[in-house]
Amino acid sequence: MSFGRHRWAAVAAAALLPVTALLLAGVSAGADNGPTATFAKASSWEGGFTGQYTVSAGSSTLDGWTLEFDLPSGTGVTSAWDASMNRSGDHYTFTPRDYNRVVKAGGSTSFGFNGTGPGAPVNCKLNGQPCGGGGTPTTTTTPTTTTSHDPGPGPNSYAAAPYYYYGWGRPQPITEVMSATGVRTFTLAFILAGGGCTPAWDGRQPVATDTRWADLIKQVRAAGGDVMPSVGGWSGSKLGEVCTDAQSLANAYQQVIDKYSLKAIDLDIENTEFENSAAQDRIMRALRIIRQKNPGIKVYVTIPALQSGLNRWGNDLVKKAVEVGVPIDAWTLMPFNFGASDLGQATINSMEALHRQLKAHYPGKSDAEIYRMQGISSMNGRTDTGEFGYQSDFQDMLAYARQKQLGRFTFWAVNRDRQCSGGGSGSRDDCSGVTQQPYDFTKIVAQYR
Structure with missing residues (x-):
């Protein structure tokens, strides 16, 4: 309806004023549209x-x-x-x-x-x-019949990216894992030093000439997923130790980022690289360079844990990150090998202890912000020390991660996410040592995104 197209007589205009006011009031009220x-x-x-x-x-x-x-x-x-x-x-x-x-x-x-x-x-x-x-x-429904137009993982999917080791433990076909569990993002283990300050898968296959892992990453992305490599691990020669300065270490990290067009990277800092002040300093200064060169990249740091949270070396590493001024998306603890009878509760205890420690390191951040800087990287089934992480423990961890909105919930490893032949309870690299259906643990972690 349009007003003012005709010139009305003064009397007629006066008579219409109350009606016009009512109509305009109705238009104003109708403009208060609710949420949809x-x-x-x-x-x-x-x-x-x-x-x-x-x-x-x-x-x-x-x-x-x-x-x-x-x-x-x-x-x-x-x-x-x-x-x-x-x-x-x-x-x-x-x-x-x-x-x-x-x-x-x-x-x-x-x-x-x-x-x-x-x-x-x-x-x-x-x-x-x-x-x-x-x-x-x-x-509105716009179905397709292929995955070629899949928009890719949501921005938080890296928070639930279980570890997958391509060269160990009879790895399952990765697209089978995706279709069976709903998980879309993986943490690929491990990149080490391959003869000097050169990144290489398992320390053997140089990233620069790699085609095997590159093909695996293409499979994941073609199915609508993504990956983030994990640099480090327990064994092998570590880049943080071999590279002699922060810039050369950053160059090694950057080579991995560029080779696979990464949006996220995991630094799994353990063993001799973890308990090494010089290596810690190089890693954090290298990550600052990476942050500056790759705005928006997610950086996760995975380190050993105590039931009381960070140990001395963990505290030193967080202090170094604060000193250098490098943001970490999630300080991810590995809360297992405690000898605990209830791994779910032991994990929660470790996370609460970490929370108090991080509050001291980041005094300007709220509780919610600190929880978003925390992560869990558990181990399914029988751990290295003989304790057990059952499905119920992972459900407890999931509930806690959701309640606190943690920055990450992952586990080691998809390769072990199946029952051992004969129902054995031994600790192996290709089965969990507990009674389970295939991918029980991956399905739980996949719910956290």
């Missing part, structure tokens, strides 16, 4: 799909949101990112992370998930109201 949510099936493949919800604030700022929906029988969600997920039967509820809890007026945020089965969400509600904002949920 729309669903898109971004990609699909045999047996699964990637879905995304976009939550729009409408005309008022949305301070917190809860989105829930049902899935038909035979369809489920295996993992999610940019939201916390809870499930009750076929009913799923998603709540925001700290960083996307508030959506400004006129703005939007989104979260994604991997699903299994042929169905799509129904009965969607946003803050208790229909997602469409007017009684009928708004759904």
Whole structure:
């Protein structure tokens, strides 16, 4: 409707004023649009799909949101990112992370998930109201039949990237792992020094001439996933020790980043590289160079743990990072080999101790910020010292990671995520030593994204 196209007589105009005021008031009231949510099936493949919800604030700022929906029988969600997920039967509820809890007026945020089965969400509600904002949920579906248009992992998927060792422990076909578990990102072990300050897989295959691991990475990315190499580990010759200065060490790290077009990297600092003040200093100064040259890259540091959190060397490493001024996305502890009878609770105890220690190192950060700087890297089944990490322990770790919104939850290793032949309980590199179905532990970790 348009007003002012004709010149009205003064009396007629006066008579219309109350009506016009009412109409304009109605337009103003109608402009107060409430929040809505729309669903898109971004990609699909045999047996699964990637879905995304976009939550729009409408005309008022949305301070917190809860989105829930049902899935038909035979369809489920295996993992999610940019939201916390809870499930009750076929009913799923998603709540925001700290960083996307508030959506400004006129703005939007989104979260994604991997699903299994042929169905799509129904009965969607946003803050208790229909997602469409007017009684009928708004759904947009754009299915595909290949993975070539998969948008790739969500920005938090590196937080749930289990270790996969390509040269050890009868590695399972990596795309089989993806389709069976919903995990989309892997931490590939290990890059060591291969004759001087030169990065090489297992210290043998130089990164510069590598085709084997490059082909593996292509497979993962073609299936909609990604990887981050892990530099270091327990054994072998370490770059942090062999490279003589921070710049040459940074050059070695950069070679890996450039070769595989990385968005994230893991530094697994153990053994002689960990208990070495000079190596610690070189590593942190090299990471500062890497941060400057690669804005936005995620950097995870994985180190040994005590039930009381960081040991002396761990504290020294964190102090060095603070001194040098290099941000770490998650200080990831390996909370096992304690001899604990309850590895889940022992892990939580170690994480709470780490939290107190990091608060002392980063006094300007809130509790929530500190928890996001923490990570768990556990070990499934029988550990090196004979304790056991069961599925129930991993469920406890997952619940804790979700509650505290940790920066990372991973484990060693996918290669061991199967039952030993004959049901044996020995510690082996290709099975867990506990009763399990294939990929039980990977499926648990895959839920944390």
